[in-house]
Amino acid sequence: MDEIEVPQYFICPISLQIMKDPVTAITGITYDRDSIEHWLFSNKNTTCPVTKQPLPRDSDLTPNHTLRRLIQAWCTQNASLGIDRIPTPKPPLNKIQVLKLLKNLTVTDPNLKLKSLRKLELLAAENERNKKCLLEAGVPKATIFFIVGCFIKGQIHEGLEEALSLLQFVKVPAEEVNLLLAENDQILDSLAWVLGCEMENSIAVKSHAVLVLKRIIQKGDPSVLERLKVEFFDKIVKILRNGVTQKGMNAALHVLLRACPWGRNRIMMVEIGAVFELVEIELMAPEKRNTELALAILFHLCSCANGRAQFLSHKGSIAMLTDRILKVSAEVDERAVFVLSLISKFSATKMVLQDMLNVGTVSKLCMLLQADHAKYLKDKAIEILKSHSEVWKNSPCFSDPSFHASLGI
Numbered sequence: 492m493d494e495i496e497v498p499q500y501f502i503c504p505i506s507l508q509i510m511k512d513p514v515t516a517i518t519g520i521t522y523d524r525d526s527i528e529h530w531l532f533s534n535k536n537t538t539c540p541v542t543k544q545p546l547p548r549d550s551d552l553t554p555n556h557t558l559r560r561l562i563q564a565w566c567t568q569n570a571s572l573g574i575d576r577i578p579t580p581k582p583p584l585n586k587i588q589v590l591k592l593l594k595n596l597t598v599t600d601p602n603l604k605l606k607s608l609r610k611l612e613l614l615a616a617e618n619e620r621n622k623k624c625l626l627e628a629g630v631p632k633a634t635i636f637f638i639v640g641c642f643i644k645g646q647i648h649e650g651l652e653e654a655l656s657l658l659q660f661v662k663v664p665a666e667e668v669n670l671l672l673a674e675n676d677q678i679l680d681s682l683a684w685v686l687g688c689e690m691e692n693s694i695a696v697k698s699h700a701v702l703v704l705k706r707i708i709q710k711g712d713p714s715v716l717e718r719l720k721v722e723f724f725d726k727i728v729k730i731l732r733n734g735v736t737q738k739g740m741n742a743a744l745h746v747l748l749r750a751c752p753w754g755r756n757r758i759m760m761v762e763i764g765a766v767f768e769l770v771e772i773e774l775m776a777p778e779k780r781n782t783e784l785a786l787a788i789l790f791h792l793c794s795c796a797n798g799r800a801q802f803l804s805h806k807g808s809i810a811m812l813t814d815r816i817l818k819v820s821a822e823v824d825e826r827a828v829f830v831l832s833l834i835s836k837f838s839a840t841k842m843v844l845q846d847m848l849n850v851g852t853v854s855k856l857c858m859l860l861q862a863d864h865a866k867y868l869k870d871k872a873i874e875i876l877k878s879h880s881e882v883w884k885n886s887p888c889f890s891d892p893s894f895h896a897s898l899g900i
């Protein structure tokens with residue numbers, strides 16, 4: 492193939508491969524359809540890759556049938572040299588076809604529902620053009636309501652996995668989230684219900700469900716967070732340890748963090764053991780992005796007395812926080828120090844202070860003062876060290892007189 496000279500105008504400017512479905516943009520440049528659609532829709536570009544002229548995502552891409560036939564003829568002529576013939580592209584998906592499949596989701600035949608969902612999933616995975624068509628036909632809304640229907644009937648339908656997978660390809664548009672929530676107030680309950688279901692391929696299904704939840708929670712009106720129930724948080728927390736993929740865990744943590752500013756939500760999270768579970772998952776399999784989220788949630792939950800009590804009830808909590816300082820990221824350092832500040836200020840029993848000394852917390856705070864960090868964070872560390880200097884005065888960190896001066900003691 493490398494020794495065959497391919498006509499330059501057969502090559503897509505983006506993929507640098509022979510075009511299978513050449514289309515011409517309004518800028519006059521011809522691209523392979525998959526490549527230009529990926530450029531426009533997946534990468535969210537709005538300019539022509541070659542001319543740099545404006546190229547709106549909703550602009551027409553005109554099939555270049557003449558060029559396609561020339562490419563096919565050239566491939567046939569060079570078949571003996573190992574060139575495969577480019578097949579004629581399938582006709583583009585249209586809205587009528589999609590609406591027929593969506594209509595099947597409302598019938599009583601479970602096999603027809605499953606078959607239609609699988610077909611929609613395959614179409615969505617095929618190319619960006621199909622995703623756009625599915626979105627315009629209202630697939631996200633119909634799929635969400637299919638899941639709600641399963642929840643209302645209490646049936647773990649075989650199509651749940653396909654429906655949730657489909658929603659990863661064709662996401663609920665941000666501008667439609669509030670409309671959907673207003674139209675049916677059981678959407679969040681139904682997705683939380685999926686998290687509590689045991690089924691085949693359970694981890695993948697639950698991961699998809701929590702990713703959909705994350706999108707709805709983040710794009711929806713904040714008032715929806717004021718109506719969450721303890722059962723909702725219970726199901727989210729229970730999947731954290733071993734119920735989802737890393738991507739699903741990240742989404743679950745995002746959901747919890749988004750709900751934290753409301754005091755009633757923090758109380759419910761503490762009640763169902765969220766603090767203890769967050770410490771546990773951090774001790775088992777820490778991952779940078781998840782650690783940043785987990786410590787941000789812990790800061791919110793430790794702002795109340797019950798949250799701090801639950802945090803300290805875990806024998807490894809202080810050690811976990813100490814270990815993360817100066818090891819993961821600046822964000823983690825900040826969140827760990829602020830949690831320690833809350834513990835130091837409101838829950839500093841003799842046992843807790845001794846634990847902070849034993850696991851190296853005092854040493855880490857001293858090291859942080861020498862690190863490249865913002866003044867406010869160093870001031871917070873100094874505040875912790877200074878407030879308990881009498882208890883920690885025998886620590887090696889306190890033996891240097893210049894360090895005493897830096898603390899103002």
